[in-house]
Amino acid sequence: MRKRAKKIIRMFDDAVAAEQRYQFQNAKKVYKKIACHYPGSPEADIAAGRIVEMDALSNELRIYKRIDRNARKILTEIGMDVANSPAIMELLMEADAIDTDCEKALFVPIREDYLEECIERVSTDMPEDPGENAFGTGATPPFLLRPERDDLSPATREEFTEIVETAAQFTDSLGILSVPVATDRTMSDYEAAILMERYFSDLKMTCTRRMSDEECNFFSDRDDWLDGTSLIAGMTFMPNMVEPFIRSAKAGNNLLLLDLTIAGSTGPASPEALLTQIHAQVLFMMALAQTINPGIGCVHGGIPDVLGLEGDLDYSDPGQPLINSAMARLNLWVTGMPSAQSGGSTSIINDIPAAVTESELSRNKLRTYGVHILRHAMGALGNLNYFSLEKFVLDCQRERDARRNWLTTRHDFLIPLYFPEDRNVVNGIREIAEKGGPKNADHTLNNVGAFYRWHERLAKAAREKEYFPDPDEAVEANNGELERGSEEESYTQLQDTFLKT
Known part of the structure; x- marks a missing residue:
């Protein structure tokens, strides 16, 4: 009978499996055990890096749960x-x-x-x-x-x-x-x-x-x-x-x-x-x-x-x-x-x-x-x-x-997306509804740079970690080569047949 994998390998596989189930704090506990009990091992080197990522992923999961709760609150309140x-x-x-x-x-x-x-x-x-x-x-x-x-x-x-x-x-x-x-x-x-x-x-x-x-x-x-x-x-x-x-x-x-x-x-x-x-x-x-x-x-x-x-x-x-x-x-x-x-x-x-x-x-x-x-x-x-x-x-x-x-x-x-928080979502959506659209709301003015700051956060992560995707590569990798045509040739309004009579 084949021997089971070494304990360290089983532990590492358990941690990765917990990530795949989005149980990030459970994965963190296992990674910490690996880093503590098997110092110097390749698994410990990787585990040390994953410990920090588990906190980032846990925070991201927390935001998504809040989005789900707040969306229901929008419908009921x-x-x-x-x-x-x-x-x-x-x-x-x-x-x-x-x-x-x-x-x-x-x-x-x-x-x-x-x-x-x-x-x-x-x-x-x-x-x-x-x-x-x-x-x-x-x-x-x-x-x-x-x-x-x-x-x-x-x-x-x-x-x-x-x-x-x-x-x-x-x-x-x-x-x-x-x-x-x-x-x-x-x-x-x-x-x-x-x-x-x-x-x-x-x-x-x-x-x-x-x-x-x-x-x-x-x-x-x-x-x-x-x-x-x-x-x-x-x-x-x-x-x-x-x-x-x-x-x-x-x-x-x-x-x-x-x-x-x-x-x-x-x-x-x-x-x-x-x-x-x-x-x-x-x-x-x-x-x-x-x-x-x-x-x-x-x-x-x-x-x-x-x-x-x-x-x-x-x-x-x-x-x-x-x-x-x-x-x-x-x-x-x-x-x-x-x-x-x-x-x-x-x-x-x-x-x-x-x-x-x-x-x-x-x-x-x-x-x-x-x-x-x-x-x-x-x-x-x-x-x-x-x-x-x-x-x-x-x-x-x-x-x-x-x-x-x-x-x-x-x-x-799993790679963190560092999704940005907004703690004023429900009030912001209420304001937008009251004022007839986002362009009239203070909430919009307060978040004009939100996507830019998000890009910057991900760019920082890309510089720090080899495996992390660069969020700007889609427009920078071919700088000077991606011709989009003149303004007159560009159509900027989304067309979708079910929205049109």
Whole structure:
């Protein structure tokens, strides 16, 4: 019989396993024992460094738990502005979900016990879960970027077919195939989905808003399909999404509940407050979906976005992968909910090689911190306004190489994200709601430099530790080579079909 591993090796493995379960203080205790009892050993050298990291990771976990608590507090003490939607109000009133005794709420508050009951119904299991660090397509960019052509328009049936056939060659690299690009009138949304069904057997996503009732019902109880939908933005409802949301929930479609709040524009400027508002809005959508159809599958699609230096949405900003990694960690570490974020894209339009490089650096950063499902990572560019088949192929090829390298060099340690704290989140969100938006709130002015300070903290960590990712490498590694085009050629407003009539 083979002998068991030495005690020091078993202890070291136990510490790493505790990290993977997010039990950081338990891991710290074991690392301290290794450093104390086996001085001079290679394990002790590593353990000494991990002891400090366990405190940083524990602090990060504490913040994510607070975000989850505060998001629920937002729903029960401030509420969502849905009073002007008869359909939503009827659902909530019939379920006795509204806290009519809450006097400090600004909008419609949800009873705490009812909210908890609904959240408990949300399954943490996902039958077709592609696993962590699953990169894919998404966002339905409105334009197909065609090589050496200036015409901008959706894809034709023939072009969309070529894209899906190509995607079928990269099932090893694609974690999810969301509708990659809008199609023209030669193909309906349903026909596009059926084509995806024909060529791609893994997890897929579509938007059923413009489909007929019969077409929408096709996706009912399909584990390999997600119905991308939204309802809440800026703590109020989107009128054009109420009926499609309710219909999809009644049909029993697995819902990817999308929230596209932008820091400092449609949401708070501080990272913690931004994630808290997004989390609250997604939890409200989950609660309403469970009210309509108890037990329905829900994926947390909180997608935080950031503004670049010019004040416009910027997928090249180094804060984009960082804030999405934090959103993923909130769900991976605390809620256990299936989670889909955004990353791996770029603002670059007219330089495919530079766009591919920047996207790869973003994906690698996301992978280093650990995420779940990442949409928009393959083929998208120009802040999600364009899809390029050429870039898609190169992205998938680069991802194969990156995954190969990751599998051969990876370690099981978790790297701190040093997520910045904001102890005034609930009051800040209340102020933003009272004043009609973040641009009018003192809370926003007090957090203007929050993302910059976060970048600086991570840059300091990168200088101190060899394995730590440099948060600025995505924009500095190719300094002078990443051409983004003139201001006139750049499209800075996020386009997403389910938000448009």
